Amino acid sequence: MGNNPSIKWKIQRYLIVFIVVILAMLWVFQVVLLEPIYKSIKTNDIKKLAYDIQERMNDGGSINLANEALNRETHIRIVNSNGDIVDETVGIPNPMVRPIDSRELQRLFLELGDSGQTVRLGDQKGKGGDNITYALKTNESMMVVIQAQVVPVNATVNTIKVQLIFVSIILVLLSIILTHIIFKHITKPIIEINDNAKVLAQGIYTQPFDGAGYREIKELSNTLNTMRTELSKVESLRNELIANVSHDLRTPLTMIGGYAEMMQDIPEEINADNLQIIIDETHHLNALVSDMLDLAQLQSGMTHLNQTSFSLTQSILNIIERLQHHYPKRDIAFNVKNAMMINGDRLKLEQVFYNLINNALVHTNGSIVITQIDDETLTITDEGPGMSPSDIQNMWNRYYQSDTNHQRSSTGSGLGLSIVKNVLDLHGYAYDVQSSESTGTHVTISLRKDA
Known part of the structure; x- marks a missing residue:
């Protein structure tokens, strides 16, 4: 680092x-590269001028050599095959270019091919510096010779x-x-x-991220603030979870230990009622541990669905029959249109509907109505006190209770609805809760995979 x-x-x-x-x-x-580039540009300019003069002479047009020589700062000669100068225009002073005599011009004419060429005639230096000389035949008997000065670029x-x-x-x-x-x-x-x-890594969640100046920095800051808020919630939930689990584990263990010690010290207290209390608390403790393990596996992603085709209608009837033994005076109605055959993990889905129906029975003294809307939709309705919007939003959390003071449930572990949510999410089923205070709760389960 x-x-x-x-x-x-x-x-x-x-x-x-x-x-x-x-x-x-x-x-x-x-x-x-300044000097080579300058010479290259100068040479190309002279070549272009030579070809322009050739084209005009062959077309029979007039040529104003004086203007061309002055504009291009060149020395232009029209020379015949004998080396005689037919026409000459000086655009730069003669001392600035190297002089060429008649014999050199005649030899140059004989050496030229069909195209022009840049020629070096001995010493290319004039009094003003280096010269460039370019010669081009205009026809079989004439050629144009152009000279230009290359200005020194050292300064x-x-x-x-x-x-x-x-x-x-x-x-x-x-x-x-x-x-x-x-x-x-x-x-x-x-x-x-x-x-x-x-600071956040040290577990201090009160320090906000304040990014400003640029959109990316602001977006990063907002993301980290969201993470900080969520981590704070997780920390609060962890502390609450530890307190709740400690409470739920300690209570049955204390009762089991207390009744066992009492029966050990007082043999007369060894009776069916006290033994039943120990058995009930053992069952409650076992259910709590089982639910905790089930929920941990669901949330870790280690649970695999054992999907089979089965009758959900029959499974719900069996659940109702089991719950009627615990609530013999309660009315549980099941309005069925036709048998519902679905494909899913039978044991886990039976646990879902057992938890939902049992939760409804726990929170109301009235009747429970289970209604089949269509082949893939069920509703569970109770006549309980209902829930506020915040309770609906948090009801799937572990150990959540509308009363902020945690009280141990005598009928469940406090993890049932959290297990319901994770199993339904794992299957890809949709679910919805409609409730208001004092009007009961209406839970809808849609068993469509694409819902």
Whole structure:
């Protein structure tokens, strides 16, 4: 971690590398290649002029050599095959170009092919510097010879070198200044977010993330604030879960231990009632542990569905029969249109409907009505006190009770509805709860896979 450079120095390094590349390109093109590029452009310009003169002469058009020579700063000669100058126009002073005598011109004419060529006639230097000479046949008996001066660029190159030195120094200084500006406006919020994340990693959820300046930083800040809120909720739930589980485990264990010690110390207390209390608390403890294991497996993703085709109608009838033994004075009605055959994990879905119907019985003294809406939809309705919107939203949480003071249930583990939610989610079934205070609760289960 200590070997990784900070983002500030990385930005400065990238800027300096970028500036060095730009400066290197400037040095190459403005210093090293300036003279070759200049000569190439000058040569191409002379060639173009020669071909223009050839075309006009062959077409019989008039040629204003004086204007061409002055505009292009060239020395133009029209020469015959004997080396005699037919026409000559000087656009630059004669001393600036190398003189060519008649014999050289005659030899040059004989050496020319069908196309023109750039020729070097001995020493190419005039009094003003290097010369470029280009010769082109216009027909079988005439040729055009154009000379141009190549102005020395040494002084220009030296001037550009000095300028580039100053530009290089200025750009390096600007890169340092720009790095500090970027660091202040871009990287500083990232560093602040990183510092707050370190605080969050220590389990302190009160420090908010305040990202500003850029959309990405703001979005990251909002995401981390959401995570901070959710982690805070998880921490609260964990503390509540530990307290609830401790309470639910301690109560039956205390009762079992207390009654066992009492019967050990007082033999007269060994009777059916006291033994039944120990048995009931053992069953309650066993149910709590089983539900905790089931829920842990469901939430860890380790549970695999054993899907088979079975009659849900018959399974619900069996559940009602079992619950009637526990609630003999309660009315549980099942309105069936036709047998419901579904494909799913039979044991887990039976646990779902057992928990839902049992939960309805626990929270109401009235009747329970189970209604088949169609081949894939069921509703469970009770006449209980109903729930508020916040209770509906939180009812699937482990150990959630509308009363904030946890009270041990004598009929369940407090995990039943959380198991219901996880099993239905695992099957891909939809579910909905409609309730209002004092009007009962209406639970709808849709067994469609695409619901």
